[in-house]
Amino acid sequence: MIFGRSERGKPPVEPVTLKILVAGGFGVGKTTFVGAVSEIRPLRTEELLTEAGRPVDDTRGVESKRTTTVAMDFGRITLREDLVLYLFGTPGQERFWFMWDELSEGALGAVVLVDTRRLEDCFAAVDYFERRSIPFLVGVNCFEGAARYPEEAVRQALDLDEDVPVVLCDARDKQSVKDVLVGVVQHAMAYSARHRQSVTT
Numbered sequence: 310m311i312f313g314r315s316e317r318g319k320p321p322v323e324p325v326t327l328k329i330l331v332a333g334g335f336g337v338g339k340t341t342f343v344g345a346v347s348e349i350r351p352l353r354t355e356e357l358l359t360e361a362g363r364p365v366d367d368t369r370g371v372e373s374k375r376t377t378t379v380a381m382d383f384g385r386i387t388l389r390e391d392l393v394l395y396l397f398g399t400p401g402q403e404r405f406w407f408m409w410d411e412l413s414e415g416a417l418g419a420v421v422l423v424d425t426r427r428l429e430d431c432f433a434a435v436d437y438f439e440r441r442s443i444p445f446l447v448g449v450n451c452f453e454g455a456a457r458y459p460e461e462a463v464r465q466a467l468d469l470d471e472d473v474p475v476v477l478c479d480a481r482d483k484q485s486v487k488d489v490l491v492g493v494v495q496h497a498m499a500y501s502a503r504h505r506q507s508v509t510t
């Protein structure tokens with residue numbers, strides 16, 4: 310006997326998969342961020358920071374940092390039964406920036422992580438997404454010992470458009486990272502809807 314779909318129970322849900330980039334300056338917590346939420350063992354491409362790199366690799370504030378991402382981080386999180394995010398963490402050091410174009414191919418949106426002690430390190434990432442019209446959200450990774458600034462102060466310092474969300478987060482905390490990801494998906498969806506509207510009208 311052949312059973313119809315309804316008799317076999319609910320049809321399997323084919324989830325929508327979206328690609329999100331996690332970008333920002335050197336040592337701002339991108340690898341930590343992806344690792345905090347990934348439900349698969351995150352793929353990492355870490356290399357030891359070496360003596361030779363000391364003059365260019367500025368570890369002020371993250372002195373305990375021993376490794377750096379040389380290609381990318383990769384992780385996956387199921388936000389809802391029908392919505393899966395693939396996370397791609399970018400390398401932070403400028404000498405690996407040639408990877409960014411490759412990684413941003415097909416991305417729905419991006420999180421730019423910032424450390425308020427070294428705000429200028431994220432200028433390049435903000436410029437990168439603005440220029441390519443890739444919707445992004447700014448996540449302020451709150452390190453201990455770093456002064457807390459209101460979102461508005463960060464927005465002004467980075468000269469962000471007013472529709473760019475700024476949220477405070479802790480890259481080590483799963484729920485906090487999840488909240489940031491929900492925020493970037495919502496922002497990117499709204500951004501694409503507005504963009505489509507302006508194309509068709």
Ligand SMILES: Nc1nc2c(ncn2[C@@H]2O[C@H](COP(=O)(O)OP(=O)(O)OP(=O)(O)O)[C@@H](O)[C@H]2O)c(=O)[nH]1
Binds near residue numbers: 376453
């Ligand atoms: N206190 C504190 N430390 C953090 C936080 N996020 C990351 N760290 C630490 O900061 C250091 C840098 O974190 P990573 O996740 O490697 O930073 P990254 O942005 O991937 O660095 P690159 O790939 O080298 O650019 C690590 O030693 C982390 O343990 C945070 O929210 N609070």
Ligand SMILES: [Mg+2]
Binds near residue numbers: 340341377398
């Ligand atoms: Mg990293």
